[in-house]
Amino acid sequence: MNASNEYAKVGEFKPIDLLAAAGAREVNDGDVVFAGTGLPMLAITLAQYTHAPNSRCIYEAGSIDGRPIDLPTSVGDARCCYQCAKAGGLYEAFYGQLHSGYVDLGFLGGAEIDKYGNLNTTVIGDYNSPKVRFTGSGGNADINSYATRTVFIMNQEKRRFREKIDYVTSPGWRVKKWPTGEWVPRREVYGKFFRGGPTAVITDMAVFRFDEEGLMYLDTVHPGFTVEDVKANVGFDLNVSRVSGETKPPTYHELDLLYKKVDPEGIFLP
Amino acid sequence: MNASNEYAKVGEFKPIDLLAAAGAREVNDGDVVFAGTGLPMLAITLAQYTHAPNSRCIYEAGSIDGRPIDLPTSVGDARCCYQCAKAGGLYEAFYGQLHSGYVDLGFLGGAEIDKYGNLNTTVIGDYNSPKVRFTGSGGNADINSYATRTVFIMNQEKRRFREKIDYVTSPGWRVKKWPTGEWVPRREVYGKFFRGGPTAVITDMAVFRFDEEGLMYLDTVHPGFTVEDVKANVGFDLNVSRVSGETKPPTYHELDLLYKKVDPEGIFLP
C-alpha cells in the first residue's frame, strides 16, 4: 500500500477520485455522519481510513456506525449492518438519531441546486405536470434540515446550478415560509429547531461554500479547471471573490485506499 | 392431577382461590389481555390452562404472550419473557399494542371504586395535601381507557366502594370532561377513541357488572355470603335487582391447577 501523503498529479487520478477525496476532507474526526447511497459512502469510508477514524456513519435504513467489509450498494444493504453499533429501523434513524439531534454532517446529492443551497431531487418542470420525475426527497430534505452541516456532491452543469430550481425538495439558507410561500432566511422557519445548514457543494470542477448570508461562493477550483470554466457551468451569478485556491488533489495514499480498501470491487470506481 | 370439573364446596377453597377462578372466567379464548402484577397473573394463567388456551397476555414492561415456567412477581420480571412472542419496551406495550387497539381485556386492581367504575389508586384525601399516597396510576388509567373490556379485582370494603372517590385515577363509565371537570358519559370524552370500558368487578364477596347506563350492579354473590352482606360493604346505593345467583366456586381441577401448576411456590396462594 502506498503510504505517500504527496498529492497525485493531474492525469494520475480520475474526477471521481477527487470528488471522493474532497468529500472525505469535509468529515471531521468524531462526526456523526448521515449519508446517502453512492459517492457519500466512498467519502465517509475514505475519511474513516485517514484523518477521521472516530467518525461514525448512519444510513437511512437504520444501521449505525457499521464497518462493512464489502461496500454496500444500497443503504438498506445487509452489508451496512456488519459490525454496526446498532441496527434499528427508519424510526430510529430519522427520529431517534436525526430529529434527536445527534447528526453533525449530512452527505447528499441532488439534480438541481440554487445559490442558497436549496436542492431539487423531485421533478423537472411544473410539479403538477412535470417533464421528468426523479426519486423524490427520500431523506434529503430531512438530513439537510437537521444535520449541523450538509455537504452536497453533484455534477457541474449549468442546468443543475440554477437561479431558480423547479421544486425545492431540500431546504437551503433561504426557504419558503408556509402557508404563503414567502422566501425567508432559514432561521425564520426553523426557529429553535435550527441546527445549521448546507456548508459545501463539491462537484467534478470545484468546491463551493456558503457565506454569512447563506449565498453560495466559489471556494476552490479543481486542478485542470479555471474559475471561468466554473462560471460557465453555473446558471446564476456566482460570487468568485473569495476563491481560496486550487482544490487539493487526492494523495497517493488516498488513491491506494480508494481502489484497494474502499472499493476494491470497482462498484463506483472504474 | 384432579381432572374433575365438579365445583368445590365451601370450606374446600380459600377466598383467593375463588377470586382467581372467577377472574379466569372473564377471559375469552383468543383475548389479548393486558394484566398487572399479582392476582391478574393467577387469573390469566389459570384461564390459559383451562378454557382460553389461545388468550395472550401483555405485561406493562413490554413482554407479549410470554409462557413463564415460574410465576413472575413483577411485570418487569425476567420470568415474563420466557418464550414470549415479542419483548419490546414500554413504548411498544403502551403505544404499539394498547393505543394501537390490540387489547381486548384489561385486568386491574384498585384502592377505591365508585358506582361508574372510576378507580382511585393515587391518594386518600385531598390530592393537594393527602392523607395517604398509593402507587399512582401506573398503567391502570391507560389500560382502562383503551381495553375493550376491563375487569377489576378488589377487596370488598365499604370504604373502598364509595359514592365519590377521592381521586379519579382511572376512567369509568362517567368521567370528567376537562377543562371544566363536568361529569359526562365516557363516550363524550373518548369520542372516536372509545373502545369500551369496565365490565366487571370481582371481590372476595361478589361479582359486580355494569348496566347500559354504566352503573354498577350486583351480579353474583360468592358462596357463604348474602346480598345483604355485600350491601353492607358497599358505600353507595347498590342495584341488587339484577342478581343472577351465586358465583360458581372453583372446580377441583381449577384448584389443582392453581396450586400445582400456576403458583406451586406459594407466592400468592398460601
Added chain:
Amino acid sequence: MSTINEISLKEAAGLIQDGDCIAFSGFTIWRRPVALCYEMVRQGKKNLHLFEVQGGFHSEVLIGAGCVKMWEGSWIGQELLGKTGVNLSRKQCGGEVIVDDYSHGHAVARIQAGAIGVPFFPTALAMGTDILNPEYDGFARAGQRDGSNPYVARKKYEIVKDSFYDMGELLLMPAINPKVALVYAPMVGTEGTVRVLAQSYNDSDVIKAAETVIVICEEIVPDEYLRREPTQNLATGYEIDYVVKCPWAAHPTGSQYYYDTDADFLRYFNANTRTQEQFDKWADEWIFSVDSHEEYLEKLGVKRIEMLRASQALGYSTRVKRGMR
C-alpha cells in the same frame, strides 16, 4: 396456542380489491413482497392507492402494469441499480397516476402515527420546502381531501405552535392506516410470530397500521424457535391475518441471510421499462409468461439462484459480481 391462516399466493392476491390502499414491507430493494405484486398484476388489479415510506422495484412493477391510481411516498427507485423510478416518472408525467410527495421523515412519522393509533405525529423535519407547498398537494388537487376517502387526510399537514417550551412552529403530519399491508418476512412461526433479519425498516409500523396484514415468507418455522429470542421478533401472531409460504418471494429484491438483491435483474428492468411498450414486453416475459412462482424460479434458473444465495455468516452473497473488477 394460536394457529396461522395459511393461504396460497393466488388466494392472497385475490384478497386485494380494486382501489385498495396498500403499504408494503421492506426498503427500496430489500424484502419486498414481489411475488404477491406479480400475482396482483396477473389478476389485473386496478386503481390501487399505494402509501410507501419509499418505493422500489415492487411499486415500479405495479405502476408500470397500470394497477395504480394514487401514489404517495418520499422516494422511488432502486438506489444504485436504477436511480429513478422510470415507471412512476412516465405515469406521473403522463397524468395517469396522482402523486403526492413527502420527505422520508414525514412518511416515517405518518406510518408511525398509524401504527400507534394517533391521528398525527409532530415533526420539524423538511420545513420550508415545496413538499409543503399547497399548490403541489397532489391529492387535494385530485379532490381527495374532502373527507370522503378514509385513507386520505383532510389536510396534507398542519403547522402548529408549541405551547409547552416555546419552541415555535413545527408540523403535524397525518397518520396513515392502509387497508392492506403486504409484508415479506423470511420467517413466520407456527403461531404467527414474525421475524425479519438484520434490519427492521418500517415493517412493524406497516403491520400495526394496516387493517389486514398478509405476510409472505420463505419458511414457516416452529414458533418455539422464534420465541427463544423474543427481542428479535417483529410481530405477534395476532397482529397478522394471513400467511403465504413462498420461497424467493422477494426476488429480485434481497432478503438478508436468504439471498442478495439481483443487481443484473434490477438494472435490466430499470433500463428496459422506460416506455410502456418496453414495460409490456418485460411483463410478458417475467409476469404473464409464467403462471406460478415455481415457473418464475425455473425461468431464473439454478445458476442465478445459487449466485444470489446469501452467506450464512454475512447475510449477503459473496458470489455475485457487483462491480467492474
Added chain:
Amino acid sequence: MSTINEISLKEAAGLIQDGDCIAFSGFTIWRRPVALCYEMVRQGKKNLHLFEVQGGFHSEVLIGAGCVKMWEGSWIGQELLGKTGVNLSRKQCGGEVIVDDYSHGHAVARIQAGAIGVPFFPTALAMGTDILNPEYDGFARAGQRDGSNPYVARKKYEIVKDSFYDMGELLLMPAINPKVALVYAPMVGTEGTVRVLAQSYNDSDVIKAAETVIVICEEIVPDEYLRREPTQNLATGYEIDYVVKCPWAAHPTGSQYYYDTDADFLRYFNANTRTQEQFDKWADEWIFSVDSHEEYLEKLGVKRIEMLRASQALGYSTRVKRGMR
C-alpha cells in the same frame, strides 16, 4: 474507534448538581442504578427533580434521604415486594416533596417526545381522569410552570382537536428532557455501545432525552462482541457520556442474566422505612456505614450474593425462595 470516558462511582455522583432534573433506567425493581443513588445520598444531594416513567426502590432511597424536592411520574412502589412507595407517601403527605402524577402511557409519551426531539406527543390514553385536573397540577401550584424552569413545561398537557380525520379531542403531552440520565446496563462495550438483556423498558428514550448520560455497568466488554448482534444493542457510544464499572450496581433491584431482585431486602426496606426515624436507621446501616460499593457487597455476603445470581439459561435465579412453599 472511539473510547469511553470511564470514571469512578464517586466521580459519577459528583457530576450531579443540587437541583438537577434526573431520569433513570429500568422498571420498578429491575435495572436501577442503585449504587449511584446510594453514593448520591452519601454526598448529600439536595433538591433533585426526578422524572420517572415509574419509580422504584432507587427513588424511595433518594426521597427518603431528603435528596428530592420534585417528583413526577406515573407510579412508585416495588410491586409485590412493597406495594406502595412509603417514603414518597410520607414526604408528599408531609408537604416536603412536590408531586405531579401522570398515567404510565402519559409518562411514556413524554420521554419518547424528549428522546426524538419534539416538544410534545399525542395520546388518547387516560382521558377523563383527575390526572388532568388543573386543580391537581402539582408543579403549577408550586409556581413551576412560568417558563423559568427549563425542565418543566408551561402546561401539564393540552387538549387539541384532530383536523385530519375528525377523530375529535385528544391530548398533547409535553416532552421531558432531563439534565442527567442515570442508567444501569449490564454491558458496555469498549467503544461505548450499550446492551441490556431481556427487555429494554424505556432505557433508550431516557438516554436520548437527557443532556448528560452516565452508565453504570456490570462489565466492560469488547465492542466487537456487542457489534455481532447489533439489533440487540440499546445505544451507541456517542449517545452516552460517562461509564462507571460497578458489579452488582443494581442490587437490590434485579439485572436479567446477572442477578435476581432481592425480595427479602426489598420487603424489609418497605416495611421498615415508613417513618423518617426508621428510614434514617436503615440508611445508617446500608448507606452511611459503608464507604464503598465493595464494602456494601461484603456486608451482603457471599451467601446472599450466590442465592441471587441468575441462571444463565433462564435469566433469573432458581435458588431464591420466593413463596410460602
